[in-house]
Amino acid sequence: MNAKLPRMNHLHLIVPVLFLPAQASSAALAGLRLPHWEQLLARSAHSILPPAALEARLSDVFGVKGLAPLRARADGLAVCEGYWLCADPVELQMQPSQVMLQPEVAGTEAEAQALCATLNAHFVQEGLRFFAPHPQRWYVQAQTPGEAVMTPLRAAAWRDVKALMPQGNDARRWWRLGNEIQMLLHQHPVNVARQQDGKPVINSLWLWGGGSASVPQPACDAVGGLDALTLRCAQASGVALPGDLHALLSSARERGLWVDAGLQDAWQRGDLFAHRTGLEQLENEIAAPVWQSLRKGRLNTLTLEVPTETALHRFELTRADCWKIWRRRRPLTVYPE
Incomplete structure (x- = not known):
């Protein structure tokens, strides 16, 4: 007699921008066959919620108020005190009517340390300390919590950032600090050398994910995917990392x-x-194995969340829902608002 196969109780699946805006959706999806996505969506209970960025959803899932301390802990920093923000190195490209952000500027460890040393010397009276445990993942520690809403780097990447600056009670302070950071980086010897070598310059830091250190309270006991931020949050939270979707x-x-x-x-x-x-x-790689796991009884329930720029789409599906054949498949083009 065959041994009983293990069964996962619930899978929370997050796929940002599974749906494109209506004006782009029809042309981008023309002729594309997506039967498993269509089945999953059609058989689910669909609700439309206010927009929420992936980073906000990760904060909720891992039970923290900001991702910066969690990511910093995964990068080996002690984050027991103070208020922490991600301060990732970027290049701001000045154009006639826009300021475009190029993310993930590939610097070296030595360049990162030299730039951080200059920032730390300048901002010591502000009570700020900069850290660069990874050339593309920097942090700033402040002595007091801030009251500003900041756009995650992922949402600002390759966009005009003039409308994405910090908002809230402390916004003006962070605007001022951001301007000072840019002035310090602009003529730094590191950037002068990079410019001479034809490399993108590190002329700004993008601040986001602010929060004070707290004990994570994850609403999951295993995490996977191809998103590096999610995996670092899981690592810092002590959650199991199965490696691939099949193993999960x-x-x-x-x-x-x-x-x-x-x-x-x-x-x-x-x-x-x-x-x-x-x-x-x-x-x-995702829709087909998830659909098959539900139908075969190896997965009990599914929550699929699709963050878009205008809404958070949530789809709830049980094993029993898979057999509601009267819920006919519809193309993904019908879901954008």
Whole structure:
């Protein structure tokens, strides 16, 4: 007699920008076959909630008020005191009517340390300390909590940032500090050398994810996906990392989380071909195995969340819902608002 296969109770799946805006959706998806996505969506209970960025959803899932301390802990920093923000190095490209943000400028460890040393010397009276445990992941520690709403780097990437500056009671302070940071970086020897070598300059830091250190309270016991931020949050929270979706679905975990932000990254770059290719890949690598796991009884329930720029789409599906054949499949083009 065959041994009983393990069953996962619940899978929380987050796929930002699974749906494109209506004006782009029809052309981008023309001729694309996505039967498993269509089945999952059609058989689910669909609700439309106010917009929430992926980073906000991750904060909720991991039970923290800001992702910066969690990511910093995963990068090896002691974050027991103070208020922490991600301060990631970027290049602001000045154009006639826009200021475009190029993310993830590839610097070296030595360059990062030299730039941080200059920032720390200048901002000592402000009570700020800068850290660069990774050349592309920097942090700033403040002595007091801030009251400003800041746009995550992912949402600002490749966009005009003039409308994405900090908002809230402390916004003016962070605008001033941001201007000072840019002035310090602009003529720094590191950037002079990079410019001479034809490399992108590190002329600003993008601040986001602010929060004070707290004990994570994750609403999941296993996490996977292709999103580096999600995996670092899981690592810092002590949550299991199964490695791939098959291993996650084959486990007997109570609540699993799987995140894939590749479609959002493609959309942010304006690359509709990459979005289309990625969607086709996710049809085979995510939608199909999840649908099959539900139908075969190896997964009890699914929550699929699709953050877009205008809404958070939530789809709730149980194993029993899979057999509601009167809920006919519809193309993904019907879901954008």
